[in-house]
Amino acid sequence: xxxxxxxxxxxxxxxxxxxxxxxxxxxxxxxxxxxxxxxxxxxxxxxxxxxxxxxxxxxxxxxxxxxxxxxxxxxxxxxxxxxxxxxxxxxxxxxxxxxxxxxxxxxxxxxxxxx
Amino acid sequence: xxxxxxxxxxxxxxxxxxxxxxxxxxxxxxxxxxxxxxxxxxxxxxxxxxxxxxxxxxxxxxxxxxxxxxxxxxxxxxxxxxxxxxxxxxxxxxxxxxxxxxxxxxxxxxxx
Numbered sequence: 001x002x003x004x005x006x007x008x009x010x011x012x013x014x015x016x017x018x019x020x021x022x023x024x025x026x027x028x029x030x031x032x033x034x035x036x037x038x039x040x041x042x043x044x045x046x047x048x049x050x051x052x053x054x055x056x057x058x059x060x061x062x063x064x065x066x067x068x069x070x071x072x073x074x075x076x077x078x079x080x081x082x083x084x085x086x087x088x089x090x091x092x093x094x095x096x097x098x099x100x101x102x103x104x105x106x107x108x109x110x111x112x113x114x115x
Numbered sequence: 116x117x118x119x120x121x122x123x124x125x126x127x128x129x130x131x132x133x134x135x136x137x138x139x140x141x142x143x144x145x146x147x148x149x150x151x152x153x154x155x156x157x158x159x160x161x162x163x164x165x166x167x168x169x170x171x172x173x174x175x176x177x178x179x180x181x182x183x184x185x186x187x188x189x190x191x192x193x194x195x196x197x198x199x200x201x202x203x204x205x206x207x208x209x210x211x212x213x214x215x216x217x218x219x220x221x222x223x224x225x226x227x
Contacts (some may be wrong), residue, residue, distance in 0.1 A: 033214065042119075042203050042217030056213040081180065089157055102147040102207035104215060106158040 004093050004107035012113045013081050021076045021110045025093030031055070032074040034066060035090040043090055045054060049074055050096075078112075086114045118142060119206050121218035129226050134191040136221050141185065147207040148180055150189045153220065154200045157177030163189060194225045 005024045013019050025032050031050045035043035045058035049068035063079040072093070078085055088111050092104035119140045128134045136150075147166050151159035163178040165171045165187070171178045177190040187206075191198055201220040208216065 031213075040219070042205075042219045043215075044217070046212040049215045050213075058214065088158075103149065103161060103164055105161060109158045110147065 001106075004091055004105060005090050006107040006110050006112055007088075009108065010111045010113075012115060014115050015081055015083060017081050017114075018079045019081060019112060021078075021089050021091075021112070023074045023076070023091030023093075023107060025072045025074070025091075026105065028094035029095050030072050031094045031096060032068055032072065033092045033094070033104075034074070034076050035092065036060070037088040037090060038084075039087070046076070055073065079113045083114050086112060088112075117218070118216045119204055119218040120151075121202075121204050121221045123219060124220055124222040125224045127224045127226060128194050130194060130196060131192050134194045134198065134223055134225070135217055136191075136202050136204075136223065138187045138189075139185055140186075140187070140206045140216075142206065142208045142216075143182075145182075145185075145206045145208045147217065148178070148187045149205040149207070150176075150178060150187075151203040152198075152200045153203055159203055161209075164196065181220040182196060191223075194223075196225045196227050199223055199225045 033048040034046040037043040046053045047057040052068045064078045068074045088109045091107045150163040153159045165178040165180045175192045179188045203220045204218040205215040
């Protein structure tokens, strides 16, 4: 069984640029959630996609957007990058929006540095 | 008030001791509770989940839940240096079943 994979693992951007992060969900999972983890903080919910539709969004501005594809893989796009966007971006897949248990299993993350 | 609160630590214990990690949450509607372990530079790894009051044991780990006090804890018996990591408490609330709310984590150091 293939776990959650994310790419790229590390990247450096400058302020004002745009970035796309990618996530392949675990086999059989139809839900992808994205979290942002700043240094020294816990992960914060950005949004969730279930069967290609956004299924909830955290307190992030519209320049954070996403997509889910028919194979349930997903992209996170961030426009007009700011210094505070520097963080570890985590993707987690699950079945049916997390189901009853809500357990999430994370990929290894994409570390974004904005200069 | 933060939704999920943890002492940031570091909590330092000698090898072989019991490490006790605590977490409080503010939403009384919370249904599911999780402990994640995160090594420096790595992603969080789920180590325990608990859904009802009481204790749940898995190997050297015991999760304890007290919904009346809105309190979750994680005990690590026979602590090993390899247990040194940040431990994140996460809560899944009934009204927002699609997301987990994380605490900021407690850093645990196990001294050889």
